[in-house]
Each structure stands twice: as C-alpha cells, then as structure tokens.
Amino acid sequence: EDQVTQSPEALRLQEGESSSLNCSYTVSGLRGLFWYRQDPGKGPEFLFTLYSAGEEKEKERLKATLTKKESFLHITAPKPEDSATYLCAVQARYGGSQGNLIFGKGTKLSVKP
Amino acid sequence: DGGITQSPKYLFRKEGQNVTLSCEQNLNHDAMYWYRQDPGQGLRLIYYSQIVNDFQKGDIAEGYSVSREKKESFPLTVTSAQKNPTAFYLCASSKLLNTEAFFGQGTRLTVV
Numbered sequence: 547e548d549q550v551t552q553s554p555e556a557l558r559l560q561e562g563e564s565s566s567l568n569c570s571y572t573v574s575g576l577r578g579l580f581w582y583r584q585d586p587g588k589g590p591e592f593l594f595t596l597y598s599a600g601e602e603k604e605k606e607r608l609k610a611t612l613t614k615k616e617s618f619l620h621i622t623a624p625k626p627e628d629s630a631t632y633l634c635a636v637q638a639r640y641g642g643s644q645g646n647l648i649f650g651k652g653t654k655l656s657v658k659p
Numbered sequence: 660d661g662g663i664t665q666s667p668k669y670l671f672r673k674e675g676q677n678v679t680l681s682c683e684q685n686l687n688h689d690a691m692y693w694y695r696q697d698p699g700q701g702l703r704l705i706y707y708s709q710i711v712n713d714f715q716k717g718d719i720a721e722g723y724s725v726s727r728e729k730k731e732s733f734p735l736t737v738t739s740a741q742k743n744p745t746a747f748y749l750c751a752s753s754k755l756l757n758t759e760a761f762f763g764q765g766t767r768l769t770v771v
Contacts, residue, residue, distance in 0.1 A: 550701070577757075578757075578758075580759065580760075582762075587765070587767075588764050588765065589663075589665075589749050589751075589762030589763050589764045589765050590702075590749070590762045591762070592759050592760070592761055592762075595758075595759055633701075633702070635702075637757050646704055646707070646717065646718075646757065647702075647704070647757060647760070648701075649701035649702040649703075650701050651699065651700060651701045652701070
C-alpha cells in the first residue's frame, strides 16, 4: 500500500536553530514528491516538487532534498514567520492510487524568538 | 490576481441537510480537486476532474457529489448521506492532472 510518513509530528525551534523535517514514503514508483506549507485555518501553499533521487531545490531558508526512500526539508536559521505545518505528498506512478497525491499528516513547526 | 476562491469560509448546517461548497479558479487550469482535512489526518481526496463534464471518485467519495459544467468551477455537494460531514474542505487546481496543485483557502463546515 502506498504510504507517506512525516516526522516528527511537531518540532519546536529557537530562532536561528537549524533543523530538518523528514518525509519517508512507500509508493509503486515515484512520479513526484511535493512539499507544501499550511498556516492555521488556511489552504496549503505550494513550495517544491522533486522528481528524482539526488534532486535538490531551495527557496529562501528552505531546502528540499530527495532520496529513493525519503525527502528532507532543511530549514536554515529559521525565523518565527516560518512557523507553520509542513505537508509532504507523493504521486505514485503505478497501482491503485496511480496519479493521485498521497499526503502525510504533516509536521507542525514552531519557531520561538 | 489569479487564484482559487472558495466560499463561504465558514458554513453551518443542520444534520440531514444537503450543502454545496463553491470553488472557482481563474488560473486556466484543466484539473480541479476536492480534499477533506480532519485533525491529525492527512488530506484525503474526495473527487477530481481532469476536464469539463468529466470527474472521478477519489478515496472518500461516498456521501459527496460534484459537477464540472465550466472549466472555472467545481462545486462540491455534501449530502445527508455523508455520515461525518464536519471537516475542513479544500479545493485545488493544477494545469494538468497531478502536477503542482494550488489550493484555495478552505471552507470549514460544521454540521449540528
């Protein structure tokens, strides 16, 4: 069964304290992996798409990387405005959920000043 | 500005009533989706549509219905057959099926 697991469920950081969020996945052939940011009571905001192992993408303090089994979202010197829930989703190439996005439960990040 | 508009933001309905959630996009996207989000769970796909007048069931379609009469619009009806309708509903669209999806701001439905 296609599955996405995000860890940790919650992460508290001090401003400037770098860390990483993990997204591990099991799918029948990966077509793409997506990262979103979601603020409370709002819809997810698209951040990155990764397609193949070894691929990396950056945006401001965020950097996403991809291996054959997992993806990391690295946050460098976070600021309080980076506080949000970060969602990971994968798109399978084959199988019953072919083509559809499978979302993890998210990691809730809190950055304290 | 281009984007996806969901309305209303909050919706209250009595048990047993049908309710329709609106979703409009002006991004000229072909594909549109409806997701449901519950606390502690990932987003779950209700219905999706690749083109006008065509739509497919997602993982949790029971108790829901949709239509796609126009490219820009993809309304979701939550029927009385949906056993646990209280949730946060998200509409999304993408240029092609399952490429980068862009989400609306959501509708929080509470059934009392």
